[in-house]
Amino acid sequence: MKKLLMGTTISIVVSSTLYAASSQNAEIAQLQEDVKTLKLANQKMERESDANAMSGFQLAGYSSFDYANEENGEDSFSGVRFAPIFHYQYGDRFQFEGELDITINNEGETDIELEYAAGTYFVNDYLGVQIGKFLSPIGQFVQNLHPSWINKLPSTPVGFGHDGAAPTSNVGIALRGGLPKVANMRSNYVVFVSNAPTFGVAADGDVVIGAEGKTASVDGAKMWGARYALNPIGNMEIGISAATGDISEELLSGDELLRDYDVLGADFVYHFNAISLRGEYIQQKVGENTLSTLEGGTWRAWYTQASYQFSSINLEPVVRYSDYHNPETNRNQWAFGLNYLFANNIIAKIAYEINTDEDDSAIGSRANNNRFLAQFAFGF
Amino acid sequence: MKNIVKTIIIGLGVFISINTEMIATEADKADTVNGAQVWADTCMRCHNMRQPSDLSSRAWSFSMNHMRVRAGLTGKETRDILAFILASKTESDRN
Numbered sequence: 001m002k003k004l005l006m007g008t009t010i011s012i013v014v015s016s017t018l019y020a021a022s023s024q025n026a027e028i029a030q031l032q033e034d035v036k037t038l039k040l041a042n043q044k045m046e047r048e049s050d051a052n053a054m055s056g057f058q059l060a061g062y063s064s065f066d067y068a069n070e071e072n073g074e075d076s077f078s079g080v081r082f083a084p085i086f087h088y089q090y091g092d093r094f095q096f097e098g099e100l101d102i103t104i105n106n107e108g109e110t111d112i113e114l115e116y117a118a119g120t121y122f123v124n125d126y127l128g129v130q131i132g133k134f135l136s137p138i139g140q141f142v143q144n145l146h147p148s149w150i151n152k153l154p155s156t157p158v159g160f161g162h163d164g165a166a167p168t169s170n171v172g173i174a175l176r177g178g179l180p181k182v183a184n185m186r187s188n189y190v191v192f193v194s195n196a197p198t199f200g201v202a203a204d205g206d207v208v209i210g211a212e213g214k215t216a217s218v219d220g221a222k223m224w225g226a227r228y229a230l231n232p233i234g235n236m237e238i239g240i241s242a243a244t245g246d247i248s249e250e251l252l253s254g255d256e257l258l259r260d261y262d263v264l265g266a267d268f269v270y271h272f273n274a275i276s277l278r279g280e281y282i283q284q285k286v287g288e289n290t291l292s293t294l295e296g297g298t299w300r301a302w303y304t305q306a307s308y309q310f311s312s313i314n315l316e317p318v319v320r321y322s323d324y325h326n327p328e329t330n331r332n333q334w335a336f337g338l339n340y341l342f343a344n345n346i347i348a349k350i351a352y353e354i355n356t357d358e359d360d361s362a363i364g365s366r367a368n369n370n371r372f373l374a375q376f377a378f379g380f
Numbered sequence: 381m382k383n384i385v386k387t388i389i390i391g392l393g394v395f396i397s398i399n400t401e402m403i404a405t406e407a408d409k410a411d412t413v414n415g416a417q418v419w420a421d422t423c424m425r426c427h428n429m430r431q432p433s434d435l436s437s438r439a440w441s442f443s444m445n446h447m448r449v450r451a452g453l454t455g456k457e458t459r460d461i462l463a464f465i466l467a468s469k470t471e472s473d474r475n
Contacts, residue, residue, distance in 0.1 A: 058442035087442040092455070095445040125455030150427040188452020229452065234421030271424050300468060321435035344428035
């Protein structure tokens with residue numbers, strides 16, 4: 001009887017383990033099958049998505065809408081801007097960046113400018129060779145602060161807009177990159193050569209330096225320049241820049257002549273505890289040429305700006321003073337602004353500008369008018 | 381004067397390209413600790429900080445190459461910052 005019982009128990013145990021083992025085998029087989037299917041699906045997804053491709057394409061950019069109310073002038077919705085930036089890259093060896101600046105002018109027409117279009121080949125960790133149209137490496141504002149979601153005020157400092165004291169862009173070649181640390185300090189450089197700028201009388205009668213990159217240079221005239229910047233501590237940068245070369249002028253006769261051209265710049269920024277301080281000085285000097293009736297001279301401008309972010313209430317007050325001198329006039333401006341940050345890249349700004357211009361003799365001159373400005377800006 | 385400046389600039393260019401070719405170390409692994417440090421020391425200088433969750437992982441690889449040129453970063457700093465940003469993206473917004 002005992003034996004029978006034992007026999008039954010043993011056979012039950014054996015058969016149940018055998019059963020369990022076989023069902024486990026089936027489960028394992030099923031799991032293996034599942035893993036295989038998942039692997040295939042994953043491979044298919046990876047093949048189809050370009051996330052892992054060596055090369056690819058990406059869109060960024062910014063947009064802004066302006067309102068201006070000018071003392072003794074009119075008030076209007078004064079600006080609409082859409083600035084898409086195209087990025088293309090091939091691994092981390094090559095990248096292209098191109099920005100279109102699309103705006104509506106006061107006639108209601110659409111203006112499109114090629115703000116920059118340049119390819120950079122990264123030769124090694126410390127050297128990128130950039131070719132094309134790039135923003136002027138002289139100073140900071142033109143190159144790095146002009147996008148409306150970055151600029152903390154709705155306007156540019158006097159002298160830092162088009163046809164001012166600060167060069168705008170270059171068509172040529174630049175070598176640029178970050179350098180190995182020296183005494184635990186980081187630093188970076190840009191060295192460039194480009195077509196020479198132009199000098200002449202603008203449509204409004206002002207004598208201006210056309211420091212916008214061009215695809216021609218008279219007699220092969222060039223401009224050579226560099227910027228070197230040091231980061232003594234985190235979030236601080238001190239930069240110096242210089243350029244030299246020729247500037248070309250077209251005479252009424254159609255003849256072209258060259259003059260000496262020299263640029264100097266210095267800039268600093270320090271960001272600490274939600275406070276941001278920055279400033280910049282730039283001068284462009286145009287030499288004389290006795291064959292021309294236009295006098296040369298120095299165009300120079302500087303600004304300094306302070307801002308503070310109250311992160312708990314998303315508010316940011318800003319104050320900026322800017323000063324611009326050219327051979328025809330002296331101009332300065334105080335700007336007081338208040339920004340509301342919906343997000344770090346979505347900002348509503350209001351500002352009041354107090355403008356002073358020595359040369360307000362021209363009939364209808366508005367250079368002395370104070371302005372109230374509002375802007376909604378975002379980067380994407 | 382002009383020629384001196386030109387010579388210095390060309391000389392500097394040549395010097396930098398020759399020198400950097402020798403000291404550049406290519407395939408060192410991305411260091412997220414250094415990435416976090418350089419990120420905190422650099423990315424607020426020109427504009428408000430863009431959070432890792434602002435952009436997709438794919439978009440970050442483009443924007444970091446863009447910022448390498450803009451902010452004058454070295455290749456290693458760029459890789460380290462990208463590694464830090466991707467590591468700090470939460471699982472849910474990783475794509």
